[in-house]
Amino acid sequence: MAENPLRFRDDQQADEPAVSLGAFLEQANANSVRIEAGDDVRLLIPALDRVRLVEIDFPRFRDGRGFSSARILREAGYTGELKATGDVLLDLLAFMRRCGFDSFAPDSPIDPAEAELAFNRYPHVYQHAADPPDSPWAVPIWKLRHA
Amino acid sequence: MKILVHELGAEEFARQVEEEFAHFVTLGTDFPQAEYDRIAAYFAPPPFETGLSGEIDRSDPAFALWVDRQVAAHKAPGYAIANISLKPIGGIPGDISAEQMDLVADLAERYSFDELRATHAQNLVLPHVRKSDLYAVWQALDEAGLADVNLDLVSDIIACPGLDYCSLANARSIPVAQKLAERFADIDRQRDLGELKIKISGCINACGHHHAGHIGILGVDRKGTENYQLLLGGSGAEDTTPAKITGPGFDEDGVVDAVERAIERYRAVREPGERFLDTYRRVGMEPFKEAIYG
Structure with a gap:
């Protein structure tokens, strides 16, 4: 499999295709799951310890439910790959990362150099979110001010 | 949601x-x-002086009228809140020239701790003026044509830019506001009518908040011509109520006449101390409908 330039992880990619949430919950040995807009991602929480890849699909850019799905999983302690697929646009990337996505497979390709610019557009945040632990976003501006 | x-x-x-x-x-x-x-x-509040006089010298009658209508109490002793009307009769609601704005900015700097606020009612406010400075402020405003005395009166109309300036609009708002203000230009008549909030929007996006006007006007497009719906009984104050449509709409001059008929009906049936809104709430839509549509 070709290297995904919009994958921000060092570990090996999961080697099996992602299955639907329903199928995943029925297959005790599956490790990759695909979340559609409207799926209740909280159903996945009890099974998180065997998940290596969660793909969250964005059918259209204006359907933002995938953002919530992502941060719910991160807040529940999920540390595996979280991949945004579908109508993923350049100006959404930084917010997606802040919600916990660490890999992107947009329907329309995004230039990695432009993605890099988008990620670095705003170095400071008012509030931490499901940010990558090593990113400057993980420390909100008030912590820097009142350290 | x-x-x-x-x-x-x-x-x-x-x-x-x-x-x-x-x-x-x-x-x-x-x-x-x-x-x-x-x-x-x-x-933080500005550094108010203490020990100021609470008196206002009202010996100039024109100034006294302005104080009674445009000036509100301030929580700091010796200070007052000065409302600057941007509603001259026949003008565009909320308009101010660059020269006038320069003057107001100077007044804010000199008399109001450098603070000036714009209100949703399309007027300006000098929020912290020493009572002893009010006369000087009024004189400067008067000289610049900014001393109108109509806060919350029938000519203090809120109007969106409407079709004259806005690409979303279905109808013009400004000319309707101007015609209404001219119709009720007589200040004695305005004072007799008391608090009466007219709000005009040129399309359903409702930037003029017509639905929250004591009297609201909504411009719509009816088969390519401007048409104005009339609404009564709205309030955007603490006693919020949405206004109700009176019935079929009017053309530009027709809606001005209809507003006047509604207001004359209010004058005929009001009880002492009642605002237009109070009377509407007491007697309901019917008497107004009857006056408007005959």
């Missing part, structure tokens, strides 16, 4: 919000008191 609340029911919605909030608290996203204090410091 309203659909979600409708589906879940208000109680279940509130429960879920509380649950989510409790979860957020565990994430440590709240900022510390030090950050709160840092931001609050930007909103």
Whole structure:
């Protein structure tokens, strides 16, 4: 499999295709799951310890439910790959990362150099979110001010 | 949001919000008191002088009229809040020239701790003026044509830019506001009518908040011509109510006449001390409809 330039992880990619949430919950040995807009991602929480890849699909850019799905999983302690697929646009990337996505497979390709610019557009945040632990976003501006 | 609340029911919605909030608290996203204090410091009150006189010299009658209508009480002794009307009769609601704005900025700098506010009612406010400075402020405003005395009166009309300036609009708003103000130009008549908030929007996006006007006017497009719906009984104040449509719409001159008929009906049936809105709430739509449509 070709290297995904919009994958921000060092570990090996999961080697099996992602299955639907329903199928995943029925297959005790599956490790990759695909979340559609409207799926209740909280159903996945009890099974998180065997998940290596969660793909969250964005059918259209204006359907933002995938953002919530992502941060719910991160807040529940999920540390595996979280991949945004579908109508993923350049100006959404930084917010997606802040919600916990660490890999992107947009329907329309995004230039990695432009993605890099988008990620670095705003170095400071008012509030931490499901940010990558090593990113400057993980420390909100008030912590820097009142350290 | 309203659909979600409708589906879940208000109680279940509130429960879920509380649950989510409790979860957020565990994430440590709240900022510390030090950050709160840092931001609050930007909103500290200005350094008010103490021991100022609470008296206003009202010996100039024109000034006294302006004080009674445009000046409001301030919480700091010796200070007052000065409302600057941007509603000269026949003018464009909320318009001010660059020269006038320069003057107002100077007044703010000199007399109001460098502070000037714009209101949703399309007027300006000098929020902290020493009572002893009010006369000087009024004289400067008067000289610049900014001393109109009509705050909250029938000519203090809120109007969106309308079709003259806005690409979303279906109808013009400004000419309707101008015609209404001219119709009620007589200041004695305005004072007799008391608080009466007319609000005009040139399309359903409602930038003029016509639905919250004691009298509201909504411009619509009817088969390519401008048409104005008339609404009564709205309030955007603490006693919020949405206004109700009176009936079929009017053309530009027709809506001005209809507003006058509604106002004349109010004058005929009001009880002492009642505002237009109070009378409407007491007697309901029918008497007004009858006056408007005959």
